Amino acid sequence: MPEIERLSNAITWIDLSFVERERTPEWAIQAGIRCHLAGISLRDASQYLDELGVQRSHVAIHEWVHKADLQPISTVTADQLAVDEKMIRLHGQEFWLYGAVDPQTNEILHVSLFPTTTKQTTQWFLAELHRRYQLDDVIFLVDDADYLAPVLAEDGYRFRILAHGNRNAIERVFWEVERRTSSFANSFSHVELKTAQNWFEAFAVYHNSRQS
Known part of the structure; x- marks a missing residue:
């Protein structure tokens, strides 16, 4: 899957401070979040992690995305x-x-x-x-x-x-x-409004990471 193959780069924009009691390795959480925001369905992201030896459900990946609380932070460069x-x-x-x-x-x-x-x-x-x-x-x-x-x-x-x-x-x-x-x-x-809002903010962070 070409989209997954491009996910090996460092993921510097994901703050994993929420994972202190998580039983999943941080690299797997990063990969799961990145996969989904890159356009891969939750179930396919779960299957991808399974192939890497980490069995977590699509629901768990959904929760990671929202627990990460990603916020777009940028600067206005144009007038x-x-x-x-x-x-x-x-x-x-x-x-x-x-x-x-x-x-x-x-x-x-x-x-x-x-x-x-x-x-x-x-x-x-x-x-x-x-x-x-x-x-x-x-x-x-x-x-x-x-x-x-x-x-x-x-x-x-x-x-x-x-x-x-x-x-x-x-x-x-x-x-x-x-x-x-x-x-x-x-x-x-x-869907709840806050859940959807969190997803759009996370998507914005992912989108911005691809513009640099």
Whole structure:
């Protein structure tokens, strides 16, 4: 499996401080997390570990991903930021995913998941983003979504409505997210908002690790 073969590199972005009482070797936990975030199903990741002599269930790997509490940490390298919102389905439920991507590096700076999209949820997302990165001098690249441009205008942010160009960075990320969430329904059985949010943050960390 080509995707697995590329997982032998050092995994410097996974903090394993949560494993103090785990009976599984740290290298196996790293491999299980990396496999799943790379696009391999939980069951296939479990089978891969089994081939390496470590028998752990797909449920255990699912728990490792969320216990790791991976958070995207990056810096804004450009004077523009692509921001968007998208409805996604997780195990039959509808959620709204907000995301911000640096179009110069293609790194995900922030993701937030909400059960709906409103003016209030948009303000919450933008406030979180601003607290993390202090974006006074950044121009937000948005489409003509219902809330993003009006809220940015109301809150005094600079923005540009753009269908293509640098804003495509967020579209590419959302395309990959949509592909992954439709392929791995077993990650989100009886989904809770916090569980799904943790998965998206972990995915963002993995995505960013591949941009350098």
